[in-house]
Amino acid sequence: MQEKNISMSVIRRLPRYYRFLEELLKEGMEKISSRELSERMRLTASQIRQDLNCFGGFGQQGYGYNIAELHAEIGSILHLNGDRRVIIVGAGNLGRAVSSHLDFKRFGFKLIGIFDRDPAVVGEKIAGHIVRDAKTLREFCAEYSPKMAILCIPREFAGDTVKVLSESGISAFWNFSHYDILGDYPNATVENVHLNDSLMALSYEMEQKGC
Amino acid sequence: MQEKNISMSVIRRLPRYYRFLEELLKEGMEKISSRELSERMRLTASQIRQDLNCFGGFGQQGYGYNIAELHAEIGSILHLNGDRRVIIVGAGNLGRAVSSHLDFKRFGFKLIGIFDRDPAVVGEKIAGHIVRDAKTLREFCAEYSPKMAILCIPREFAGDTVKVLSESGISAFWNFSHYDILGDYPNATVENVHLNDSLMALSYEMEQKGC
DNA sequence: TAGATTGTTAATCGATTAACAATC
DNA sequence: TAGATTGTTAATCGATTAACAATC
Numbered sequence: 184m185q186e187k188n189i190s191m192s193v194i195r196r197l198p199r200y201y202r203f204l205e206e207l208l209k210e211g212m213e214k215i216s217s218r219e220l221s222e223r224m225r226l227t228a229s230q231i232r233q234d235l236n237c238f239g240g241f242g243q244q245g246y247g248y249n250i251a252e253l254h255a256e257i258g259s260i261l262h263l264n265g266d267r268r269v270i271i272v273g274a275g276n277l278g279r280a281v282s283s284h285l286d287f288k289r290f291g292f293k294l295i296g297i298f299d300r301d302p303a304v305v306g307e308k309i310a311g312h313i314v315r316d317a318k319t320l321r322e323f324c325a326e327y328s329p330k331m332a333i334l335c336i337p338r339e340f341a342g343d344t345v346k347v348l349s350e351s352g353i354s355a356f357w358n359f360s361h362y363d364i365l366g367d368y369p370n371a372t373v374e375n376v377h378l379n380d381s382l383m384a385l386s387y388e389m390e391q392k393g394c
Numbered sequence: 395m396q397e398k399n400i401s402m403s404v405i406r407r408l409p410r411y412y413r414f415l416e417e418l419l420k421e422g423m424e425k426i427s428s429r430e431l432s433e434r435m436r437l438t439a440s441q442i443r444q445d446l447n448c449f450g451g452f453g454q455q456g457y458g459y460n461i462a463e464l465h466a467e468i469g470s471i472l473h474l475n476g477d478r479r480v481i482i483v484g485a486g487n488l489g490r491a492v493s494s495h496l497d498f499k500r501f502g503f504k505l506i507g508i509f510d511r512d513p514a515v516v517g518e519k520i521a522g523h524i525v526r527d528a529k530t531l532r533e534f535c536a537e538y539s540p541k542m543a544i545l546c547i548p549r550e551f552a553g554d555t556v557k558v559l560s561e562s563g564i565s566a567f568w569n570f571s572h573y574d575i576l577g578d579y580p581n582a583t584v585e586n587v588h589l590n591d592s593l594m595a596l597s598y599e600m601e602q603k604g605c
Numbered sequence: 606t607a608g609a610t611t612g613t614t615a616a617t618c619g620a621t622t623a624a625c626a627a628t629c
Numbered sequence: 630t631a632g633a634t635t636g637t638t639a640a641t642c643g644a645t646t647a648a649c650a651a652t653c
Contacts (some may be wrong), residue, residue, distance in 0.1 A: 197556055198594035201594065202588075215637070225577055226645095228610095236402075260598065262597050262600070284589075292597070331596075331605075354605045366434050376497075377409070380409035382503070385542075387405055388566075389565075394583055404620090443637085454628090
């Protein structure tokens with residue numbers, strides 16, 4: 184039932200469903216219809232049903248969807264039950280925020296190391312981890328084989344860092360640097376988070392709305 | 395020429411064009427064709443021309459696009475030359491990172507205040523600003539009328555905070571809280587940044603690619 | 606059973622790509 | 630002028646919405 188050619192648009196909505204269902208659970212609700220969920224989430228009931236049916240029939244005619252069940256199903260589709268090892272590269276403001284702010288465990292990740300190239304930062308303790316020297320990345324990866332790297336480094340180092348990490352067996356990048364990791368590593372999974380782009384888009388919108 | 399019904403898909407690509415053009419400028423290039431730019435950015439030349447022509451004919455047949463000129467044009471479309479006053483609400487890890495990491499000025503914004511509700515944090519200095527008590531938000535807004543608020547607060551306070559800020563005349567929100575600001579404020583411009591969602595989408599992708 | 610609501614197919618809408626005439 | 634490349638229209642593709650038969 185699963186796995187085949189699900190479009191990115193659908194995937195990107197799954198975490199949002201997951202979030203809303205979690206809230207409904209907290210509210211103590213048991214079931215919900217696509218119509219009611221659509222009103223809360225401000226999208227169409229049709230879209231919800233269409234989206235969910237990419238992965239299977241989780242609802243029941245005449246009843247709706249069981250919230251706990253659907254929540255668990257989506258969590259499983261998103262593979263939030265894993266324990267993939269993760270490192271953060273770059274212990275500046277952003278690296279610190281990401282390491283402390285995010286609950287990796289909840290999403291199936293496990294932070295195992297933080298790196299920086301600045302000797303003044305190396306040795307500091309952040310989110311329970313001693314910051315390691317970025318020079319030791321290769322050997323660290325060889326020993327602990329992390330699966331994913333979170334890049335919180337300046338643009339100018341990003342290209343080289345991706346190369347090193349890629350060679351060291353890391354196949355997924357959550358990229359916060361102002362640099363685009365493009366298709367040069369066909370086996371890598373990449374999620375570019377461009378905060379600057381987001382701010383610029385907001386700037387445009389504000390202008391349009393006359394703010 | 396401008397202003398009419400430009401789709402979100404186009405808008406979201408503009409900052410990326412802007413970034414790439416900036417790089418080309420730094421490389422000292424003078425002009426570029428849609429074909430060459432498309433190869434660098436990994437999209438189609440057709441799309442680039444289509445996108446740019448939403449705003450005007452910036453190119454020249456047989457020549458291509460003048461990089462400096464196009465860069466300036468896009469900057470102007472995105473309204474990066476403004477000086478909109480901005481406040482940050484929430485001086486935790488994320489608030490600190492956002493306040494220090496981002497170059498607001500470069501994108502037409504000006505940070506004028508940081509707020510937190512925790513007395514232990516109030517009074518601290520972050521990115522050149524003394525953290526103010528969140529209780530004073532209303533009066534601060536009345537006096538300095540910021541246009542935008544960056545929300546770096548926990549989910550449970552987000553709804554109320556948006557309400558207060560909205561009543562205080564703030565019409566744009568860059569929302570990092572794990573909460574969706576939906577259409578309840580029709581005049582507000584909202585950009586939701588859901589890092590958790592981004593991480594979950596990445597999790598899915600990793601699973602698909604067999605990481 | 607009757608009412609409700611799903612799963613799923615068909616219709617619509619919008620975004621991307623292809624093609625080519627205009628023009629530098 | 631000939632070659633290159635844009636601006637723009639037309640064709641294709643994909644995503645969203647509407648409709649309704651299936652079924653709980």
